[in-house]
Amino acid sequence: MNFSNEIVLVTGSSKGIGKAIAYEFAKRGASVILNGGSDIKALEQTYTEFQQSHFSVLSYFGDLSTFSSAKEMFSHIYSTFNAYPSIVINNAGISHLGLFTETTPELWNKVMITNLNTAYNCSYLAVPHMLSSHSGCIINISSIWGNAGASCEVAYATSKSALNGFTKSLAKELGPSSIRVNAVACGWIDTEMNERFSQEEKDAFLESVPLCRTGSPQDVANTCLFLASSLSSYMTGQILTLDGGLL
Numbered sequence: 385m386n387f388s389n390e391i392v393l394v395t396g397s398s399k400g401i402g403k404a405i406a407y408e409f410a411k412r413g414a415s416v417i418l419n420g421g422s423d424i425k426a427l428e429q430t431y432t433e434f435q436q437s438h439f440s441v442l443s444y445f446g447d448l449s450t451f452s453s454a455k456e457m458f459s460h461i462y463s464t465f466n467a468y469p470s471i472v473i474n475n476a477g478i479s480h481l482g483l484f485t486e487t488t489p490e491l492w493n494k495v496m497i498t499n500l501n502t503a504y505n506c507s508y509l510a511v512p513h514m515l516s517s518h519s520g521c522i523i524n525i526s527s528i529w530g531n532a533g534a535s536c537e538v539a540y541a542t543s544k545s546a547l548n549g550f551t552k553s554l555a556k557e558l559g560p561s562s563i564r565v566n567a568v569a570c571g572w573i574d575t576e577m578n579e580r581f582s583q584e585e586k587d588a589f590l591e592s593v594p595l596c597r598t599g600s601p602q603d604v605a606n607t608c609l610f611l612a613s614s615l616s617s618y619m620t621g622q623i624l625t626l627d628g629g630l631l
Contacts, residue, residue, distance in 0.1 A: 385613045387412045387413050387612070388412070389470075390409070390413075390612075391415045391467055391469045391471070392406070392612075393416075393417045393419070393469040393510070394473045395475050396419065396420065396421075397475065398420030398429075399420075399430065399576065400575040400576055401573060401605070402419075402473075402475040402476070404600075404605040405475065405601075405605045407434070407605070408606070408609055409471070409608075409612075411439070412609075414440070414471070415441070416442070417442045417443070418434070418443040419443070419444050419448060420443075421446055421448065421449075421476065427443055427445050428443070442460070444457040444460055448476060448502045448505055449498050449502045450501075450505075451505050454506055454509055458509045468509075470517070470520055470521070471612050473524075473525070473608055474503035474522070474523070474525060476498065476502045477498060479577055480494075480495050480537065481536055481537055484536075484538045495539040496543050496546075500546055500547060503524055503547060507554065514558075514563045521612050522551075522565045523566055523567065523568065524548075524567040525570065526544045526551070526567040526569045527571075528569045528627045528631050529541040530548050530569060531545070531569055531623065531631065548623050551566065551623060552621045552623070555621030555622075559620055559621070564616075565621065566616075566619060566621070566622045566624065568623075568624050569623050569626065570627065571593070571630050572589060572590075572593070573599045573600065574601070593627070593630050594629030595629055598628070599626060599628060604626060
């Protein structure tokens with residue numbers, strides 16, 4: 385796969401899943417925009433690593449759930465590449481583990497705004513330029529809990545369920561313009577987000593996974609490569625489940 389003519393935006397790409405996705409596209413020739421909104425040191429480190437690999441890379445530190453910040457980033461992208469992203473991967477997100485009765489309005493709003501507004505803002509800013517070129521690809525990183533629901537993760541599961549609806553609806557609207565929109569519903573992926581669980585909890589979870597292992601950021605990156613490539617040119621509006629066979 386060659387993405388040398390593509391500009392790829394990967395939100396939440398300073399580490400973990402986002403970093404793995406960005407690396408695979410950059411390795412295949414794409415100009416990649418890295419983004420982080422909470423850990424500037426991690427973003428700077430990843431940017432340096434990409435530069436040392438001689439990748440075409442740009443970094444932007446900012447909370448993209450704020451429209452003004454997302455708009456500023458897109459201006460920065462255009463001033464650098466004289467073009468806008470042709471592939472947008474909405475990966476930025478947060479989770480909250482706790483009882484529903486302990487999920488305060490502040491926590492609820494933070495999860496919803498981060499997980500939904502970021503995807504909306506970046507898609508809203510990218511789509512007009514995709515429409516003008518009659519091409520483009522949007523990939524939303526979702527979760528199996530958006531499909532099945534999750535006890536003690538009501539806010540997170542709800543936000544991912546909404547992201548799935550966003551994916552399917554936008555795909556129907558943009559399909560006539562040859563713009564594809566899909567999502568990856570991840571199961572347990574070995575990231576910092578899941579380090580809060582004990583080894584006992586992890587082992588108990590794996591008893592229900594047919595492949596008997598957790599997923600890796602590389603697994604997600606490989607799926608995104610497929611979804612952005614010509615191999616999936618007739619695929620849109622799909623929520624691809626990546627969970628080792630759990631659901």
